[in-house]
Amino acid sequence: MVQKPLVRRRRPSSLAASSDGVPGEGSGVSRRRTFTARRGFIILAFFLPAALFVGVFTYYPIVSGAQMAFRRWQLSNLIDNPWVGFHNFVTIFTDPSFGTIALNTVIWVVASLVPQFIIGFALALWLRRRFRFRGLYQALVFFPWAISGFLIGILFRWMFNGEFGVINDILIKVGLIDKGIPWLADPTTAMVAVIVANVWYGVTFFAIIILAALQSVPEELFEAAALDGASRTRTLFAVTVPYIATTLALTVLLRVIWILNFPDIIWAMTGGGPANQTHIVTTWMITMTQNGNYGIASALGLIIVAILMVFSAFYLLAIRPNKRQIG
Amino acid sequence: MINIESRTAKIVRFIFLGIWLIISLFPLYWIVITSLKPAGAVFRYPLQYWPAQFSLENYINIFSKAMFGRFMINSLIVALAAGVIATLISLLASYVLARFEFRNKTAVLMAFLVTQMIPAFIALGPLYLMMVKLKLVDNLLGLMLIYIAVCIPFSTIMLRGFFANIPDALEEAAMIDGCSRIGALFRVVVPVMKPGIIAAFLFNFINCWNELFLSATLMNKDANKTIPTALNGFITTFNIDWGSMSAAAVLTILPTMLMFALASRHIIQGLTAGAIKG
Amino acid sequence: MKFTRKVAAGVGVALACVTVLAGCSDDSGSGSGGTVTLQMVESLTNPARTTLLKSILSDFEKAHPTIKVELVSPPTDQADNKIQQMLQAGSGIDVLEVRDLTVGPFSTNKWLYDMTADMKDWAGWADFTDNAKAVSTTSGGTYFISSGFYGISLFYRKDLIQKAGFSEPPDSWDDLLTQATKIQGSAPNTYGYAFRGGKNGYTNITLAIEAYTADDIDLSNAYRLKNGSSMFADPRALAATKAYLNLFTNASPPSAVAWGYPEMVEGFSNGSVAFLLQDPEVIATLAQSTAITKEQWTTAPMPVGPTGKSIQPIATGGWGIAAASTHKPEAVKLIQYLSSADASLKFTQGNSMVPVIRGADKGDLYKTGPWQSYLTMNAAPTKYISASQPRGVSWWTDWGTKADADIQSVLINKMTPEQLLAGWDKYWTDKWASGAK
Known part of the structure; x- marks a missing residue:
């Protein structure tokens, strides 16, 4: 975009920055800043239940699980768990499968995310206009969001079945292939299959969020754009996209985190096979747990957290100047 | 919209929407058809896109051979209770996060966000041992407590976004009229935020309804299993009976799909008001 | 404040639900009135086998009115993980299916109870084949009593x-x-x-x-x-x-x-x-x-x-006792019952396994249909x-x-x-x- 943005207003919202920037502040400012015992009590009382639950049932187990990463912790001998420092990490990085798994994880995230985003965006754009039965259409098209990843995996495993699968049958009928492809038996086609399933599942999330964001763009902005004689495409890129840019960026971030942490579909469809060729980090972690290599599984978990935190930090830094430019 | 859509644009739009509708619904259609085929017909060749004969055999099977009714009730109890409680707790927490300034607030938000990045698997072992000590293993209450904890961070962050769009003048007016802070919150703010709260609850409910790994770890007896755990058992126990699997899948999808269909207007309305604030 | 009250009432109902749930699902460990409840976990689960096992267990309960057995049947491919987890926690498990694959790690971790002393004078050994006796007493103790053999x-x-x-x-x-x-x-x-x-x-x-x-x-x-x-x-x-x-x-x-x-x-x-x-x-x-x-x-x-x-x-599995079990005498009784000639035969035949009971493979079942090949191989x-x-x-x-x-x-x-x-x-x-x- 070379043109100057038509919009000056920016939706306030941010991820890391604390919750100020509420529109229409002013009257509340002075009150918000004064700290009295009563306010302290309310903060504590309102926040305590959430803090307790998350602390006891999330952080405590995570921290005590994390220390297994630095011990030898194996099913074959759980009595003797000496500290081994970074040995488990070394084992992971020197594993011959590590390269494949790392690459797969990147492919899984990128190849799932991009089509989800594009189709989701298109769907949202085209659903923004009212038409008859739009409500019904939304209800019908958005439902994959409500299904569990595991179940979606099972559903697609059945459809991609090499012998009785409906996808082969349709492709043969259409004339695209002569005989059935054993989808889940070949690393490349298996990866295609799991990604297709994930795209099918994830489009909805983008569509809903983007549709919601689009509907929040004030009508007067479009009117202004129209008065300026902007074309539809230009309106889209000069008005709409900048206005919802922050939402888009944060949605993408959230999806990256979720997709990476989402072993369910792969686990149900291929279990990481054939020959470990469709494993991503999280499915590998499940395999390690099932084999009784708890130390390694825990180390993998820490690696995932580290990658995601570094990624999020860089990502947030990267989208920040962008925002300033718009605003 | 100001500019009028051209005819071609309209046709393209509806073709696209039509294609996506088919893609979205086909897997569902296929699983329903599979579930209604009599045993044996599932593996008949050529494939039947419309069964020559319909049968409820598979549905009868999952209720008589497996306690599917029980699994559904368990899932419903856990998801409903955890969904409601988590939404309430998150509402309070998000209110504080949206309306008050205090030290370490950013740290608290980050702590909530980080939970989204941690694979649940890392916590499974310690959680199990903890539940053993609390005598809550193989117990729906135990599962519920954990689900509440799992749901809180995201729904708090989500609800905080909604609060941000509601001017505090609203509550202040109510408080001047003599309401307590809680009174103002529930009397004035909550009604305005209804779509947002529904969206958060639905999100929580669906997550709990669908959760597999925690439930598979913590539940032992058949009588305590939730649907995903039971389904997981269906597929791994001896023969993969695609007919019964499909029947179970249809019954699992149905409730959330219905809820979703009924509330999808609220969800979009709710998200429009709050968008997502990450 | 009508609204506040409504909310308070709602929370109250939710809490009441929670309490009721906590109350009704409190069934761990021993029951009241002198009845002992044994928690039993199987590993090689399949629906037909579970039904069979339950019917044998109910025969046992009839013979021992003060002992109740609760069977847990995790899906096969996760069962050993589940069992291991329960053993590690030392709770919710008294009797378990031990396999030749798991007896090593489980006994190394001191999770299994050595039944040698309890089984020393057991009359049932007389009915066991030499093979069955041998696999049940290897790995340095009697950690499980074989329930049958698997052969390809x-x-x-x-x-x-x-x-x-x-x-x-x-x-x-x-x-x-x-x-x-x-x-x-x-x-x-x-x-x-x-x-x-x-x-x-x-x-x-x-x-x-x-x-x-x-x-x-x-x-x-x-x-x-x-x-x-x-x-x-x-x-x-x-x-x-x-x-x-x-x-x-x-x-x-x-x-x-x-x-x-x-x-x-x-x-x-x-x-x-x-x-x-x-x-x-x-x-x-x-x-x-x-x-x-x-x-x-x-x-x-x-x-x-x-x-x-x-x-x-030769692959085998059988029944063992968790070291942490607080009902060992009852657990021994159960295992002796499961391993007795009648119950064991019912189990191996119903589940089509190679029996552990002496002379059982001479029975009619093993002379017919799909079983003949096992006779051929044995011969x-x-x-x-x-x-x-x-x-x-x-x-x-x-x-x-x-x-x-x-x-x-x-x-x-x-x-x-x-x-x-x-x-x-x-x-x-x-x-x-x-x-x-």
Whole structure:
């Protein structure tokens, strides 16, 4: 975009920055800043239940699980768990499968995310206009969001079945292939299959969020754009996209985190096979747990957290100047 | 919209929407058809896109051979209770996060966000041992407590976004009229935020309804299993009976799909008001 | 404040729900009134078997009115993990199914109770076969009492081999390849062999390698030759591997790369595959098939190698007691009951396993239909040689994961059979050299 943005207003919202920037502040400012015992009590009382639950049932187990990463912790001998420092990490990085798994994880995230985003965006754009039965259409098209990843995996495993699968049958009928492809038996086609399933599942999330964001763009902005004689495409890129840019960026971030942490579909469809060729980090972690290599599984978990935190930090830094430019 | 859509644009739009509708619904259609085929017909060749004969055999099977009714009730109890409680707790927490300034607030938000990045698997072992000590293993209450904890961070962050769009003048007016802070919150703010709260609850409910790994770890007896755990058992126990699997899948999808269909207007309305604030 | 009250009421109801739930699901451990509740967990779960086991348990409860047994049946492929987790937590588990695979790690971790003293004067030992007694008392104590044996046989479709022009089922791996290749594709969706490429696929390829090297196999460790080297290094192992892989290329459904137990059994039971190498428990499963009738299939002894011999690996499982159990005397009673002649026979026959009770295999059941092949094998111990694989070692699951991935790599042409065998030879030679157990 070379043109100057038509919009000056920016939706306030941010991820890391604390919750100020509420529109229409002013009257509340002075009150918000004064700290009295009563306010302290309310903060504590309102926040305590959430803090307790998350602390006891999330952080405590995570921290005590994390220390297994630095011990030898194996099913074959759980009595003797000496500290081994970074040995488990070394084992992971020197594993011959590590390269494949790392690459797969990147492919899984990128190849799932991009089509989800594009189709989701298109769907949202085209659903923004009212038409008859739009409500019904939304209800019908958005439902994959409500299904569990595991179940979606099972559903697609059945459809991609090499012998009785409906996808082969349709492709043969259409004339695209002569005989059935054993989808889940070949690393490349298996990866295609799991990604297709994930795209099918994830489009909805983008569509809903983007549709919601689009509907929040004030009508007067479009009117202004129209008065300026902007074309539809230009309106889209000069008005709409900048206005919802922050939402888009944060949605993408959230999806990256979720997709990476989402072993369910792969686990149900291929279990990481054939020959470990469709494993991503999280499915590998499940395999390690099932084999009784708890130390390694825990180390993998820490690696995932580290990658995601570094990624999020860089990502947030990267989208920040962008925002300033718009605003 | 100001500019009028051209005819071609309209046709393209509806073709696209039509294609996506088919893609979205086909897997569902296929699983329903599979579930209604009599045993044996599932593996008949050529494939039947419309069964020559319909049968409820598979549905009868999952209720008589497996306690599917029980699994559904368990899932419903856990998801409903955890969904409601988590939404309430998150509402309070998000209110504080949206309306008050205090030290370490950013740290608290980050702590909530980080939970989204941690694979649940890392916590499974310690959680199990903890539940053993609390005598809550193989117990729906135990599962519920954990689900509440799992749901809180995201729904708090989500609800905080909604609060941000509601001017505090609203509550202040109510408080001047003599309401307590809680009174103002529930009397004035909550009604305005209804779509947002529904969206958060639905999100929580669906997550709990669908959760597999925690439930598979913590539940032992058949009588305590939730649907995903039971389904997981269906597929791994001896023969993969695609007919019964499909029947179970249809019954699992149905409730959330219905809820979703009924509330999808609220969800979009709710998200429009709050968008997502990450 | 009407609103506040409404909310308060709502929270109250929710809390009440929680309390009620907590109340009604408090059923752990021993019940009241002198009744003891035993928690029992099975590992080799399947629906038919669970039903059978429950009926035996209810007989036990009738005979012992003060003992109740609660059976937990996790899905097979996660059962040992679940059991391990319960043992580690030391709660919710009194009696459990211990397998030859798990007895090693479980006893190393001191999770299993040694029943030697309780079983010393048990009258039931008299009915046990020598084999059953031997497996129950190895690994330095009596950690489980065997409930039956699993042996491999070849399930085949009588109608399909006839149609393909064969009068006899295959005797050797070569015959199997010939027949399966002929049947493959003879009709739409008809395949020769239910190849195991997925989970635990290594168990089948090692059968082929053992059959080819049967003359020199060390009977106490069927992965080793009598000269002390691993069987994978032997040139005959390469021939076996190639023959076995030909079964995949020429005679199996392509998606069998990912087939594990459920898919193989399903493939045979839905009528699309002609040959299946499996445990006898499949007999019970196949009896319920809606696609093939009892007249269409039976079993043959497992295929032999070029010298006319094969190795029958003995696999077993049985009942043991958790070290942390607070009801050991009752648990011992239960295990003695399950292992007594009547109950044990009911279990092995209903579940179609090789019995542990002396003379049971002379019964009528084992003379008919799919069971005959087991008699045939038993009657020819020099052709079908019994030997134990090193299933008790601590690295067995690790080995399984590695071996399965390697086979799949070969199937998708990412590894050569030579590399596969060299890798396996090194793996086992290193393990043995390190002196680990």
